[in-house]
Amino acid sequence: MKKAFLFLASGFEETEAIGTVDVLRRGSVEVTLVSLTGNKMVEGAHGIEVASDALFEEVDYKDADVLVLPGGMPGTNNLNAHEGLKTLLTRQYEAGKYVAAICAAPIVLGGLGLLKGKKATVYPGFEAQLTGAEVSSDAAVKDGNVITGHGPGLVYQFGLTILEALRGKEVAEETAAGLLL
Template sequence: MKTAFVFLATGFEETEAVGTIDVLRRGGIETTVVSITGEIMVEGAHGLGVVADLLYEDADLSAADALVLPGGMPGSNNLNAFKPLKEQLVAQDQKGKIVAAICAAPLVLGGLGLLKGRRATCYPSFESALTGAVVSDAAVEVDGHVITGRGPGLVFNFGLALVEALRGKAVAEEVAAGLLLA
């Protein structure tokens, strides 16, 4: 079974986190929600608390198929400040496995140099943080094993792109139909 880890930091964008988790799980992907805060309950940007499955220090990310960063502020900055996650993202990229971020969170990938020469999208006004990227205003950009999404209203596009990358087009289409998106 394919595996994905979705990382929560204080101030994450709730729609992007919960929507992505839901779509991944509907797609039959073993999805683990990981808190980088040291607390199992993480508060989002709009005050919604989400209970993570486990703390970062308890996560075995060695066999992860996808590492996923929801956006939001200050959540994206908090992800960017967490060095162990950034080291893991670089290792995942070097293995050619999926790294994904939506909204403001692609700033983490940009700062790590993971977007150089790749098509990428993000929330408007964060384009300058996508260092070296070929920036677009597309809903989602899939460039090799790097997937970026534009923002909360496009979370289904982002989640379905992940499902397609991990399980194939047919599964993504089935999930979309179940969500009445097809």
């Protein structure tokens, strides 16, 4: 079974986190919600608390097929401040495995230099922080081992793009049909 790890930092965008997890689990991807806060309960940008499955330090990421960053503010800034996460993202990318980010979170990938020469999308107003990227306004973009999503209302397209990368077009189409998309 394919494995995904989605990271929760204080102030994450709830819709992007839960929507992505939902799509991936419907498509038979094992998803682990990982807290970067030191607590299993993490509060989102709109005051909704979500229970993570594990704390960052407790997880072995060697079998990760994709690492996923939801956006939101100040969640994106909190992701960007976590040095362990940034090291993990760089290793994942350099190993040729998938990294994915939606909304403002692609700026974390941009700051690490992972978007150089890649097509990527981001929430409007953050384009300048996608260092070296060819900026797109598409709902979701896959370029090599990088997947980016435009924003919260497009979370299903983002999740389905990740699902297609991991499990193939047929599984993504079946999942989309089950969601009435």
